[in-house]
Amino acid sequence: MATEKRIPLINREISWLYFNDRVLQEAADPTVPLIDRVRFLAIFSSNLDEFYRVRVATLSRLSNLNEKAKDLLGYNPKKVLSQIKSIVVKQEKKFNNLYENIIVKQLAEEKIFILTERQINVSRGAFVKEYFRNKILPTLVPVMLDGINHFPELRDRAIYFFVKLTTKKRVWYALIEIPDSLSRFLVLPQTNDLNFIILLDDIIRYNLDEIFFIFEYDSIEAYSIQLTRDAELDLDKEVSEKFIDALAKSLQKRRKGKPMRLLYDADMPADMVNYLVGQMSLHPENLIPGNRYHNFKDFISFPNTKKPDLEYKRYPQLPVDSLSYRKSLLGQIAIKDHLMSTPYQPFEYITHFLREAAIDPKVKEISISLYRLAENSSVIHALINAAKNGKKVYCIIELRARFDEQNNIYWSNRLEEEGVTVIYGVPNYKVHAKTCLVTRMQKGKPFYYAALSTGNFNEKTAQIYADHTLFTCEKRITTDLAEVFKALHKSVLPKGLKHLIVSPIDSRPAIYKLIDQEIKNAKAKKTAYMILKVNSLSDEQIIAKLYQASNAGVKINLIVRGMCCLIGGVKGYSENIKVISIVDKYLEHARVMIFANGGDEKIYLTSADLMTRNIDNRVEVGFPILDPALRQELKDIIKIQLSDNTKARELNGIGTNKYHKTRADSTHRAQIEIYNYLKSKI
Template identity: 75%
Template structure:
């Protein structure tokens, strides 16, 4: 199979179709109404990040010469045009969904979103009082001079572009909408009717109070939002100056190159052209949208109606044999344990760290963290351990995109608390989620470990579906000791026997597992793989999967996000099926299952099948040895493969068609997994 001829979906286009699946959730009438609003917010937030990172990269590539484009295998300028076309269609779908469906259905629930034109006298007085008490002092308009450059607009901040008119002469101004106040103000209830107004409309209602010194006949305001290039140009050398360098780069990010200007579609053309001219934007960068920008804020949309307007919050389930009132290490010493969040509580991981912090027998804790919660109980446990005289090593990945500032803050707090903070390896992000506790038992060092597919982050663990293994297995902890020794020296781990660690081991180890399935298929034995991940984009890995398909290996893929592999193509992928599950929780676990001639091998990992995860990051994959836990993971994956409610087929048409199974019963995997874990031992 020549490399150039591989059937592939472009990764950016595939990602946009993933975000379309998020939009499908917002459109799904079976999803509770407030959660549909929140899916709109997730769609919007995703698109912001896409422009800040992926479109920013493409814009850079578009400036390369023709020879460089040949190397890339595609024309970045054409791709940017294609992206713009898709995004415009999605934005139209988004606006129609919000304005013509969601808002009307909220009204049916007696929840009314009022704008500045819909306030009666009583509510108008309430809004004016709020404006004068909370808002007026924070608003300082910038009057624009056509002869002067436009002031720098902050990345993703919302501005009003204001025009004051008197006798056909106009003045222009900008007002930045503050982001330190709630975007929503709940107004006094009347006759059991609920009313909400956005901060934007409060300001619109009070424009006269802001511009009272200017004589004018008319005043109009339109919202705009600029998305900037978020990529950082960093010195790759890890040194004492690294944090300072990163902090300065984060400041630069706020002034990165403009990538996308979203503006109220009602804005007059002369005002649009004024901004375009002043900012030097091209047509691909312009997106006409609704009167409300930064829709990601709607993730905090208040539910002032019935509880049923939101998804039911199920209580976290217990994990077999684990108890918050007993030593976890005593339990782990007897048997491996698996925590499947958010169905089961992440508090078990916190309890594990707290126990290590106070246990006199524990001498050392080593941990690698990527994204930390804002008020991280993980960090508090590590600081307490250091104060209790333990040796605590914490590798913090400062380059975790969009969490850099938070990670800098916690790094400083940990260093002040006596934790030894390590900043990774030059040229490689450390994306692994691993923890090792060293305990002295009967005069010998014994190791306990927590290995996870997701971050050590108690906030995201409430919505990210992940698996965490707690183990004392010598096979795994022995390798993990060597991983931390290498990381502490700023070196890449090598020569491991059980763990699969990027960037040294992953590609050869995964190819070997796939080759084994191909060999068995050619010998007429049963051969299959079930692979679950967030993203599949590495072309060499896709070529390998095509090769395995042609050899007769049955391959079932569960890929939540972008998937560049095209299933069902003759002579390439006839034995491959792909589904994507988008539902209440974010499917984040990476699970690899290999038939292995009937003796299944199951791995969990922090790595997706993307080039960056395989070749450019430190990732840790770990086998599940315990037969009961292997059975549990297999059954969870089987439940997901049976999903015919929230699973979509990935295919060449990119139509996000809902996945149909042989079952006439509706199977919704996230509900079914909760019930499976609840009742499996009953």
């Protein structure tokens, strides 16, 4: 189906910025605990860093193609880059005001004071100077810019102080890299129940005289700068040992990618800004005035000085109904399917599943596909344990998981050393699926146990990512999954599947068929609806298909956390489409698809978002939920989310992010209600 370029669409980059503004809304929300508001600022900043490293970098390359790019993309990259800068500058101003004029003052009301170098008294000054001399000074390498031929290559995302020393006769410039090997925060001794915190940046500012002691200057100024570089990799797509070497080398080159953004302290004098622009050959669109502090992502670890009420209440994780650690998980899964919903329920079910398979004498083989791994992965340790127990273990590990490549290279090497067969995916396609298949001999025949998930097999992210994982022995699913792994073991794409929806071969035709069935039923005056929950919706052909369904009378509810290029409620296109986004304590990461199907509902979970890359350029696995009790559980959870009128926003074409209001008299907050719902099922 050809995409009509005239259909209503939001540019994906602009839509993503609207999403990041929803994160900023959480930081501004006075009902969010104060320390968590600081952390939402950190998430906003971290998101923006990655956005510049990847998306803006790509647009910058495309902008060099001029009219060819416009014809190819349907929009002008230079115009979009200009829009991006305009939005980001406004967001940075909002960010700065929120931090400096609201968050810092409210922390002070809680007797938590963030001190700058100008606010240190004599006794705290002695403590800070001792810490500086013992811990920080040995790590600093100040570079005097007047004595070198070329301006130094700044590391990607590192923080630097650009320093100016002045006398009546001359000026010196210098750079100091802020060490990232030390904590960004120093908690100072408490005084009269008052808590004091100083940033590493300000400790260095306080001690500039000890760094530049040989200069007889009249004044000294230090302003922070941060350079964000192009992080995309230009690699041979051939999957081989040479690929691993090429990837490792490309990671080393990342720090030298093309400059995308110079974030600088907005208080920096114009002459210093002009000096940097000239020395670094920067373009105006690369310049973003920002906060006093950069790499604000470090504030995700902002210390809470003994005030638990300043953070979200930690709820104890809940057991999965009728799935006990004290009995064989495989035995319980053989009786019926089970659904695990992290972080409400513990990820440890996955590791128990693998550990049991590792020592069960009847288990002969384990196949698993991995995308992002925890730093000290319990999943990897369980797989190694299985290999040591004589099981055949096949691990498909995606080396190109963006920003996790180095970690995945390490684990792939470790697995191979321990006897695990590591498979590096399929040429030209990332393997983004999150699936595991255990083969156990029962009555002389192989019997399959499967775990299929919407999220990564990663115990760290499972603490904050809301995902669903299905444990099943259902033959319709496991037989297909065995075929998937059989193909992936050979580094080819699986074909001919009956029940799983696997990208890149099956997803687009399968999704079209499901939507077409709703269109057909709507035209026949039958009940027709669909509910789609994803992280991102940007594929133009899918959007066009959803508009077609809306015009046919299909009722469509979308829950889209991140970018959404579809515009709901547009006359003649999407009058039957409602779009909300939930941003709350946990990151909504699950992908769920529900289709009315003429009264015989079809419900799928999947690893794939509705993006072109997930549908056409990755190996993804979508799987049906067949057990009636689990189908009802998922429908109940989705119903709770659609009723959210506290953390849900209505998405439109102009990014106002208005909070979603329902007809209910009472307030509904989905993540709290889902926890209580799952608790009621125990």
